[in-house]
Amino acid sequence: MQPRRFARELALLSIGQLSKKTSTLPAQDLETIVTAAVRSIAAEVQDALEVASTEVQRGQDLLLDSETRASNPEDAKKFVQTALEKTQTAINCLGNALQIPEMVQLSNRKEIRSYTIELMSVTTQHRSEIDTELDEAMVSWQVKRLPQIDRDILRIAVAEMKYLGVPDRIAINEAVEIAKRYSDEDGFRFINGVLRRWVTRFLKSSSEASTTIAHSPDAASSS
Numbered sequence: 001m002q003p004r005r006f007a008r009e010l011a012l013l014s015i016g017q018l019s020k021k022t023s024t025l026p027a028q029d030l031e032t033i034v035t036a037a038v039r040s041i042a043a044e045v046q047d048a049l050e051v052a053s054t055e056v057q058r059g060q061d062l063l064l065d066s067e068t069r070a071s072n073p074e075d076a077k078k079f080v081q082t083a084l085e086k087t088q089t090a091i092n093c094l095g096n097a098l099q100i101p102e103m104v105q106l107s108n109r110k111e112i113r114s115y116t117i118e119l120m121s122v123t124t125q126h127r128s129e130i131d132t133e134l135d136e137a138m139v140s141w142q143v144k145r146l147p148q149i150d151r152d153i154l155r156i157a158v159a160e161m162k163y164l165g166v167p168d169r170i171a172i173n174e175a176v177e178i179a180k181r182y183s184d185e186d187g188f189r190f191i192n193g194v195l196r197r198w199v200t201r202f203l204k205s206s207s208e209a210s211t212t213i214a215h216s217p218d219a220a221s222s223s
Contacts, residue, residue: 003108007115008174010100012152012182013037015120025121030113034100041097044149044182045090052086055079089184096181123152123159130158137198149182150191157195161203168199 014036018028059079104112123130131143134154143151157175160166172195179188 003111004115005174006103007112007119008156009178010034010037010112010116011119011156012178013040015123015152016040016148018120025117028117030104030109033113033116034104037100038097041093045093048086048090052083055083055086119156119159122163123155126159126163127155130155133198133202134158134194137194137201150187153179153191154194158198168203172196
């Protein structure tokens with residue numbers, strides 16, 4: 001994995017725990033960042049398994065109930081299916097967590113740390129403005145209503161495009177790839193759509209406005 005791609009992943013996973021004190025971010029070492037990322041994955045695994053356990057119990061209760069009453073077994077199957085999906089999510093998260101130490105050893109540690117901290121710092125510093133623009137891009141939805149992982153993927157991608165000069169094609173592709181690892185199919189498709197609408201509404205419109213101003217008669221006469 002390329003250092004910057006891995007840095008994006010570390011920033012995504014650790015930003016929730018380390019960005020509460022923005023002033024301390026530059027002092028964080030790579031080991032602390034990795035630890036925060038692993039803890040974040042562990043929390044995701046625990047949540048997924050708790051949901052799976054609840055769904056299995058609901059399915060079991062419905063199946064037992066169907067033995068004495070005319071309950072719908074299809075509902076029980078849906079609960080069990082949800083449990084299986086959540087369990088698979090937990091397994092995938094664990095697999096990702098096991099890859100982190102190896103990736104750190106095989107990559108440029110200095111570059112990973114530098115870009116991870118830069119991403120977290122810029123994203124946290126401009127979060128309010130980023131969220132406002134994302135809310136507009138989502139039209140009838142709000143950032144705060146999204147799952148935390150999807151929320152931070154969107155924020156980091158916008159921060160890269162708006163403040164760090166990353167081309168929109170690269171930022172969106174990277175966000176989608178990360179979403180495929182940590183979100184579901186609906187999640188990465190949704191993220192792709194939101195980011196493309198944000199680019200059209202805020203990035204391209206801003207660029208076109210700047211070009212218009214640069215080529216206006218008033219601008220030419222004042223130069």
